[in-house]
Structure formats: C-alpha cells, structure tokens
Amino acid sequence: MNIPHLPERAFTPLIDEVIALMPKTRHAENRAKENGSICKVVHTRGTRICVQHLDNTDAWRWIELSNDPDWDIVRMGD
Numbered sequence: 001m002n003i004p005h006l007p008e009r010a011f012t013p014l015i016d017e018v019i020a021l022m023p024k025t026r027h028a029e030n031r032a033k034e035n036g037s038i039c040k041v042v043h044t045r046g047t048r049i050c051v052q053h054l055d056n057t058d059a060w061r062w063i064e065l066s067n068d069p070d071w072d073i074v075r076m077g078d
Contacts, residue, residue, distance in 0.1 A: 011075060012065060013041045013049055020074040021051070021063065028070035035059040038076075049073075 013019050021037045023029040036055030043050035047066060053059040063071050 011073075012044070013073065013075070015041055015044065017041045018054070018076050019051065020076060022072040022074055023070065024068075024072060025070045031059075031061075031070075 018038060018040050021028070021032065021039055023032050023037070034056070035053040038054045039051035040054060041049050042052050042060065048062050048064055050060060050062050063073060065073065
C-alpha cells in the first residue's frame with residue numbers, strides 16, 4: 001500500500017477536534033457564508049476527514065488533508 005506524502009505543514013486532525021476551513025474558491029466561500037467555517041471532525045478515512053459545521057449542524061463535507069481543491073485546513077489556535 002502506497003501512503004501519499006503530506007506537506008510538512010499538514011496535520012491529521014483528531015475526531016472531535018475543532019478546525020477552521022479557509023475557502024480557496026468562490027464555491028467554498030459561498031459554503032462558508034451559508035454554514036460557517038468552524039467545523040468539528042466527525043470521521044477520518046485515509047487522507048480525508050469528514051467535518052460537521054458548528055453553525056449549521058445539518059451541513060457536513062469531506063475534505064482532503066492534502067491538496068483539497070476548495071479548502072485549506074487550519075488548526076484552531078495556530
């Protein structure tokens with residue numbers, strides 16, 4: 001099994017960790033306006049995490065830890 005290389009600044013958030021999503025595209029900016037950018041990690045699978053938005057708990061999404069086309073992940077407090 002080949003494990004993809006993650007950039008040095010990448011980290012793997014833990015389940016229940018609160019993170020911030022920084023939009024990189026117009027689509028992501030619109031989702032952040034609708035649902036907020038602060039999220040809680042609810043699942044991890046390989047190089048992806050599933051997050052639930054804290055402002056709208058009905059909204060969730062999968063995010064690639066490395067090279068996600070729409071989002072950068074920022075650890076809260078960094």
